[in-house]
Amino acid sequence: MKGVVVNLLKSLFRLELISCLKPVADVELENHAAGEQCWRSLSEYPLFSVRNDGFRSGWYMLELQLTTDKSGVDAALLLDTSADLAGAGRISLPLRNGRIAKRILYFPGRVSALGLCPMESPGRFSVDHFRLVRLVPWFARDRLARRLSSMHPMFRGLSKAEVLNRIKTAAEDYSQSWHQFALDRYGETFIRRKHDRDYQRWIEKNESDLLASAPCVTAVSEEDGPLISILLPTYNADISLLRACIESVLVQHYPYWQLCIADDASTDPAVHECLLEYQARDSRIQVTFRETNGHIALASNSAMEFAQGEFVTCLDQDDTLAPHALERVRRAIIENPQALLIYGDEDKMDACGQRFEPHFKPAWNPDLLLSQNYVCHLAVLRTDLFKQVGTFRPGTEGSQDHDLLLRCLPHLNERNVVHIPEILYHWRAVEGSTALAGSNKTYAAQSGLRAVADYLEREALPAQAAPGVAPNTYKVRWSIPEPIPLVSLLVPTRDGYEILKPCIDAILTRTEYPNFELLILDNQSKCPATLAYLAEVSADPRVTVHRWEHPFNYSAINNFGAGIAKGEILGLINNDIEPINSDWLCEMVGQVCRPVIGCVGAKLYYPNDTIQHGGVILGIGGVAGHAHKYFLRHEYGYFSRLHLTQNLSAVTGACLLLRKSVFEQVGGLNEEHLAVAYNDVDLCLKVREAGYRNLWTPYAELYHHESVSRGADDTAAKRRRAQRETDYMRKRWGTQLDSDPAYNPNLTLIYEDFSLA
Template sequence: MLSKVLKPSNLKRLAYRLAKKLIIVPHHQLTETTSENNGSSWVTTGDDPQFIIHPARRIPSRNFSKGWYLLRVKITEANHQSHVGKLYSNLQKGELATVDVPWHSTKFVNRLFYLESNNSMLRFDPCEAETEFTMNTFMISKVPSFIAMRHMKQRLYKLLSHVDDVEEYLDTNRKLNGGTLIETVYEEYNKTFTTGVMEKSYPLWVEFDEPRALEKMKQTFTQAQSEVKFSIILPTYNTDPIYLKECIDSVLQQTHKNWELCIADDASTNAETISTLKSYAQKHANIKLNLLSENGHISKASNAALSMVTSDYVLLLDHDDTLPAHTLSFFAKALTDNTNAKVLYGDEDKVDEQGNRHQPHFKPDWNPDLLLSQNYICHPVVYKTSVLKEIGGFRVGVEGSQDHDLLLRATAGLKHDEVVHLPFILYHWRVIENSTASNASAKSYTTDAGIEAIKDFLDQSGQNASVEKGKYPNTYKVNWALPDEQPLVSLVIPTRDGYDILKQCLESIYEKTSYKNFEIIVVDNQTTCDKTLGLFSEYNSTKANFRVLKWDKPFNYSAINNFAVSQAQGEVVGLINNDIEVINEEWLSEMMSHALRPEIGCVGAKLYYPNDTIQHAGVILGIGGVAGHSHKYFHKSEPGYFTRLHLVQNMSAVTAACLLVRKSVFEEVGGLNEQDLTVAFNDVDFCLKVHTAGYRNLFTPWAELYHHESISRGEEDTPEKVARFNKESDYMKDKWKTLLCNDTAYNPNLSNTHENFSLK
């Protein structure tokens, strides 16, 4: 309950600050704090904070009457996290109606809702966590039905842009469900506010979505896959018999029966563990057991289990984890479908001591640079036995990160089609107190072992690079060495007028860039502003590495950049918006270190809005129909999905607001498309051309800049701009349909509506 009760006078002031027509009363698990910001600040004392909302006394009926309402809310959270609020109605009747209100810290949220009957009060639960926040704005306004319909359709047109005919889609759903059009629109509108918190939606996904996906997969099974035999290697050491039994039972319950279980016990001192192992080995002929006489730790025990293998494929299993019953069937299917596969992996989740599944990890397809930043593959993994034998199995000396080390060595030199990802939950990782699954920092030595594994991998593969700890446990930053003589990079900046933002951009590059061998090419697209022209003259006379090219034609972003690149002298070219502002001095050195790698194509930076929330952290294909920005509106301090906001990784595309690429690669793929994509999506199209040419595009979080987005070009706010945008969007959907439907750097189980890695 509240530890502080507000006086009526304070309530009036609070009500006026939050909304002129509302009285908002703290109700449960909320304590008011002092705030220097505009709004009321609160600390929650539990995971169920509540506000009760009444109409102001001057509202004659003292009721929220039946009808449509628009909630507008802005909340600033102390840690800049995202939350899902809940708005409740029908409180007096005890038949609560709920509306989800997902919100990002500091961002306005507009949420339409409908009341079926009069309500004397509503309840708003801002979050379900102990935290501190400031309520900057909270307003509820009644709106006419035609305004409600227009508001809902505007959101649907934006988020259902992948649907060919939204009106037809809505009308078809109306006929199928037998309701009115506005009811159908409201139903579809509500779906767009699906919770962005994975933990809230995962139980529903497990109950409804997973069974459908599994059944669809099972319908494709063939007799050929039954011939695939697996050897499951299981090192054990003093395993709790309860968990050990669950682990072995999960193997026995596999729907695919062609397997052997190779157990090597690392000299356990727990008699119950040994007794349990012997009991299973005696009862089942396909369970092999080697009781080691001397404790040699995980790598030696794993190698002992590996020595018992007789089949062509090996699956790794930890002694307290479990496999879903379909795991081997799915891997067998994947092996018959992908005859070149040498390493295969699936998605995973965690299971607590009560057996509850949570924290699913839906992984990208083969992502070599992400693997150097983190062991994102982890479990489950199937190896071709010959690959493991060729590299000598597990390596002694990297215990704690032996799986990561094995993956790095096993995948070294493999082609893209030899590493196969199955986007299904195929492994349950046990979470027990002080386990790595529960808390990566519980075993800090694993990070040190990971550094050793990556260092050895880089040395063995002849890479001129070093490695250091990343921002989070078990994450890493690989530093790729630059040549002794820095290659020239040409930074291309198109502009038209925009004195203030261009001046800020140029000053930040010249004053905050440690990499010195660059030239700046400003492309003047019909500037008339005297101050901007004067800025050109000033830099021309004071900077030897600055020049201006004239583009006296209508704005065409693709053509402007193609023209400038043709005049560039650098080995590497950088496409830079005029509203970019440098943050860290190493931004260009970091991006150049990747752009010069022969296997890398486009390199993108981490871009923030001026309020330190994410504007760009790589591009995800298919969001909103074509593409969206990963983790958009997350705060810079947030880890992101499995810490991906702080990891170098391969992405299908990055934004040209700040993009580096070798000039030879730019010319190889024909540059930007100046015929079909004059303004929008030309960077995504370009990246996909580079991707299909065989290069890996890459995002690095270690190059940080502000992006004052849309200041220079403006929004798509005229009929002509909207028509052009739609035409370019249709072009992308037609040309890149296959890739847009399956971004290999993402996961098909994740949302193609939201940019926050929530469930689809």
């Protein structure tokens, strides 16, 4: 009888809607087997109606889960009071593949009809969960304030009470109702600005003010900045594109530049005529005509021969500079007089001048530079360094700029490299260009691989270079030192036989690294199956079990394990981890043995082969979030970063290696303030603060059944503890959490997908 009453009460508050879906437009049923319906969207506007007698006014929680054949899908709920969806309001809900997404709704009056747009593109999908849950007002306001506190810049870092007070004050200032102002701000945290769909709007919003505030050319004196020499090699260029290129230099807001053009024996006389015309037009333009064709490296060196600037940069014959590019470089040089390299962000431009695919880059990231020439355009070098390393090297054509940067690499560090997070360069994507498709110039990839291999050989580094997974990327495999160091893998656990056994068995059978010990740190297990397994697995000479008879505290347990570990390398390993590739530990040990490296993290997947961890990005969700979370396993990610070794500010402690000496140097994990959450992020930031680079590698792959053992933060006590840990991180690390150097301020701090801010 009790169960009947409970179910009756649930039915009053929970409206299950999957059975109410009726296809209306551009969606068809693919199959209907074993109780599961698989659908296909036929356009960007598929639509279901939701058959129901209507919905009362009040607060609701929308819950929706789809499984799709692509990541980054946005759904939308249509609300109408006219029953035909003709004038329906649209509420967006960004989805995470295979996960329930939630959004609070408020119906001020009765809603007659609902519609569901499951995705905004063609593709396959299934609706796994679709529900509306009626909420009491205080609970709705509490959840609304919590999301604003963690995800909206107006409220970031405030307590829930402070959020509600600020909403009240701001609503009065704007002469709006509390409901309207709060829901508008809340709705802003559900806007996902996609690069392909929303970049033009981003340009209009972010660059109009920048261009309007540009300094007058005559207002800048020679004392305000250095001469910047621009190297422009040409060869049989398209005249219209060449003119657009040179004109983009002539309209620069900063006037103290020198354009050094070296024509590489073009056979088209129109190119000569065009270059001579511009040389006669402006004394800052100088041209030399090479007698023989030598390709881009030699042509660029010819242009360099008459460069007089204190700084030098390169421009391709069909690309253009943003009008404010050199002015922003000038400002960076003035603010950073020690700078040896200044680089900015870039985008691509089609033959009609339409801009697309912006590359918002991280700050100085030397391991990413070994994986890919992420610096690319616009890169400005101090001329003395340019000459010191030997200018461009013949034989590296197609990757001559990457080779140059790698020869500068020993002289560069985060103090003398400046990144300008603005679009300063437009890379022309025309037929046959690398901008249009990275595989168009295979010689460029071969030259790039040679450049990376030569750098490793020059610096006598114990590593080998190989082609990467994505076009024009590279994999650097670091050797394991001799004698092979002992690695101590620390695995805290409490009961959970069903997850612990697969984890331990997989580590023992799927790890080819020959010298490791596995310390199981048992936190008061009572389950007979778990205790029996611990006794059984202890027979393996690599395994020891150590009891921790205290309340759960992830930091304290691992500090205890580190204290008894015999290895010079520590591995923090969750008890729900399963290795995929047997060389996972070899890859991580090779990286962590490098003196400059601190923490090393791995690539982790959910059991459904979507990404659980592609590294940690500071600021996402208030403190930190996982990069590329829920992306499909085969996807490249943002500019191939899901397949590139790179420096990151932090990595997850679910699978993290660092040298024991470094762990002890920074005081281990913070067991006083961070018993459960963010202790790994805090550890990584302490390691970074101590002068080491943290690193993420995609070549150590493991499954992660995230937080299965300790469970979710689903009780009031757990939520209070989580809030205390969040508050501590905000207090301890402050603005560092909002300006991750491995990320970019033009990218979102709401989602993990590198979408636009």
